[in-house]
Amino acid sequence: MPRRPLTWLIPALATAAAVTVTVVVVPQGGGGAPDDRPAPAAHGERPAGKAEPDARDVVLAVHGGAGTALDRDKTSPEREKAYRDGLAGALRAGRKVLDKGGSSIDAVQAAVVKLEDNPLFNAGKGAVFTADAGHELDASIMRGSDLKAGAVAGVKSLRNPIAGARAVLDKSPHVLLAGEGADDFGARHGLKTVTQDYYWTQARWDALMAAKEQEKGDRGRGGGKGVPDGRKAADSPAALADAQSKGTVGAVAVDRKRDLAAATSTGGMTNKLPGRVGDSPLIGSGTYAKNGTVAASATGAGEVFIRGAATSTISNLMEFKGAGVASAAYEVIVKRLPGLGGDGGVIALAPDGAFDAPHSSPGMLHGYVTKDGKIVTKIFPDETPPNS
Numbered sequence: 001m002p003r004r005p006l007t008w009l010i011p012a013l014a015t016a017a018a019v020t021v022t023v024v025v026v027p028q029g030g031g032g033a034p035d036d037r038p039a040p041a042a043h044g045e046r047p048a049g050k051a052e053p054d055a056r057d058v059v060l061a062v063h064g065g066a067g068t069a070l071d072r073d074k075t076s077p078e079r080e081k082a083y084r085d086g087l088a089g090a091l092r093a094g095r096k097v098l099d100k101g102g103s104s105i106d107a108v109q110a111a112v113v114k115l116e117d118n119p120l121f122n123a124g125k126g127a128v129f130t131a132d133a134g135h136e137l138d139a140s141i142m143r144g145s146d147l148k149a150g151a152v153a154g155v156k157s158l159r160n161p162i163a164g165a166r167a168v169l170d171k172s173p174h175v176l177l178a179g180e181g182a183d184d185f186g187a188r189h190g191l192k193t194v195t196q197d198y199y200w201t202q203a204r205w206d207a208l209m210a211a212k213e214q215e216k217g218d219r220g221r222g223g224g225k226g227v228p229d230g231r232k233a234a235d236s237p238a239a240l241a242d243a244q245s246k247g248t249v250g251a252v253a254v255d256r257k258r259d260l261a262a263a264t265s266t267g268g269m270t271n272k273l274p275g276r277v278g279d280s281p282l283i284g285s286g287t288y289a290k291n292g293t294v295a296a297s298a299t300g301a302g303e304v305f306i307r308g309a310a311t312s313t314i315s316n317l318m319e320f321k322g323a324g325v326a327s328a329a330y331e332v333i334v335k336r337l338p339g340l341g342g343d344g345g346v347i348a349l350a351p352d353g354a355f356d357a358p359h360s361s362p363g364m365l366h367g368y369v370t371k372d373g374k375i376v377t378k379i380f381p382d383e384t385p386p387n388s
Contacts (some may be wrong), residue, residue, distance in 0.1 A: 024148040036366040038214045039076065050330040056357035057371040059195035060094040060253040062087055062111050064121050064365035066345040069113045070379045075324045080379065083120060086379045087367040091112040094253060097367050102382040104261035104295070105143045105166075112139070112162040115249035119201045123249040124160055128269025130274050135199040138281040139165040140176075144260030144289035150279040152182040154177055159192040162265045165281070167191060176281060199267070211271040234328040247281050250287070251298025252349040260295035260351060262287050262311075269302070278302025292347050292351060294325055300344010300361060301337075308337045316350055325350040326358075334387050362386055 022091040060211040064087055070080065094111035096103070116124025127135045139161035140151035150169025153176060158164045164186040170175050177185055187193050248266035257259075270290050279286035279302040286302070287310035289295040296311040305311075310332055318327035327347040337344065338360050343358025347366055357366050367377035378384045 009112040011070060023128075028322035032119075045251065049189050049332075050326050050356075051324070053324070053326040053350075053354040053356040053357045055368055055370065056377070057353040059098055059255075059371050060089045060091060060107055060111065060251065060355065060366045061347045061349055061355055061357070061368035062094070062115065062249070062251045062366060063092050063297060063299055063345070063347045063357070064115065064249055064379075065388040066343070066361040069185075070363070070365070072380050075380075079242050082378050083123055083365065083378045084289050085378070086115065086118045087365065088375050089118075090249075090251065091367055091369045091377075092377050094251060099254055101256060103139065104253040104255040104259050105263075107168055107199075108254065108261045108263040108295075109141060109162055109255075112141075112249060112265050112369070113160050115251075116160050116162060116163065116265055121249050122204075122267045123265040125199060126201055126204065128204050128272075130268070130276075131271050133208065134274065135196055135267060136272075136274065136276075137161045137199075137265070138277060139206075139263070139265035140281045140283060140287040141165045141169060141263040142261065142283055142287050142289040142295075143169070143295040144262075144291040144295060145257075145317075149283045149287070151176040151283065151287075151375060152186070153178040153180045153281040154275065154278045155179070155186070156196060157183045157193045158186045159194045159198065162263055165189050165263070166266075173281060176278070193351075204267075204270070207270050213294075215271065217222065228266070229251070231237060231358050242324050246279075248286070248297075248299040250280075250299065250347060252295035252297055252347050254295065254349060254351055258291070258348060258351045260289045260291055260349065262289040262295040262297045263295045264299075265298075279305035279310070284309050286311065288312045288315055294328070294348050294350055296329070296348045298333075298344060298346045299364065301342025304337050304340045304342030310330065310337060310346065314346070326356040329356045330358045341379050357384065358387075360386060 090111040093114045094107040097107040097110050115121050116221035119126040136154040138153045141336050144148040152167045167189045188274040250264040252262045264280045285306045286298045293315040296314050298305050300309050313327045313332050317323045325348050333346050343360040347357050363381035365379050369375045
């Protein structure tokens with residue numbers, strides 16, 4: 001009896017070889033009883049979850065950057081007042097829009113403009129210097145009702161980069177414009193332009209000089225670029241001034257229609273390479289807003305926030321896992337991102353006014369205003385303990 005050819009086995013074996021099994025491991029959410037504030041995690045331990053938000057009935061919140069925050073012992077009453085007034089002024093500007101029945105996206109833009117115009121913060125007027133002693137600014141804004149967003153990166157002549165981001169959202173089919181094209185687009189649409197010397201401040205210049213000296217010392221010792229192993233530079237007034245407003249500015253809001261919006265703006269990192277773009281102008285990293293979940297603006301180690309898709313992940317945990325705003329923000333900022341090699345914080349606002357501001361950095365400058373008009377500002381580390 002003739003034997004059957006075995007060619008029929010080839011497609012069958014190929015099909016079998018293509019079959020795979022995918023196992024998806026979903027991390028457990030932060031549990032804990034209500035009002036149970038977690039203690040700082042011991043070395044090597046993962047911190048416990050966080051169940052309750054920092055505040056409720058919030059309509060608008062802002063941040064002025066994450067880093068070392070302000071040191072009580074080294075901050076004069078005048079300087080403390082200046083920072084609190086800066087945050088409160090931004091909150092009042094945004095609240096004024098909301099009180100008149102305005103939209104959340106107009107409110108966050110108004111708040112961020114006030115912060116950009118304040119030289120205390122690393123955005124707009126107070127932007128830090130790049131390695132070639134220039135200024136390159138980034139900003140983004142997003143509307144939660146339809147997920148429309150606009151952003152600019154590496155702009156050098158827009159007085160208010162957040163206005164440039166809004167123009168991209170409203171007047172172009174794009175999400176992100178960069179460099180000269182973004183500057184030209186803003187100018188064509190009537191935005192205020194400035195020369196580079198507008199952004200100059202003594203504190204930022206001193207911080208650049210300190211960074212250059214530290215970099216020179218690191219090279220002499222064979223260290224890597226930007227490795228801060230020199231205590232003298234780190235403790236200098238210039239370095240302290242830079243650390244006190246390190247990071248970005250941002251705002252989140254919810255309006256009478258329960259529409260969410262978020263905005264973020266930054267001057268970047270002191271001594272950054274020209275052309276470097278951080279998380280602030282990237283939707284889903286530094287900024288995100290989606291009705292039904294969260295409006296979030298981040299600040300901190302930009303490269304880590306990009307790799308971890310920080311703000312969109314908070315929204316996804318709320319939408320697909322059913323997490324509350326506090327547990328979702330805590331999961332991302334305190335439990336996940338530090339494992340990628342950087343720290344920072346986020347302000348996160350849910351449609352019902354639940355607000356949380358977790359951070360893994362020593363502190364985060366931020367504040368919020370509630371539905372009844374109460375304004376709260378937090379600038380010292382003991383007002384905002386890390387991992388909270």
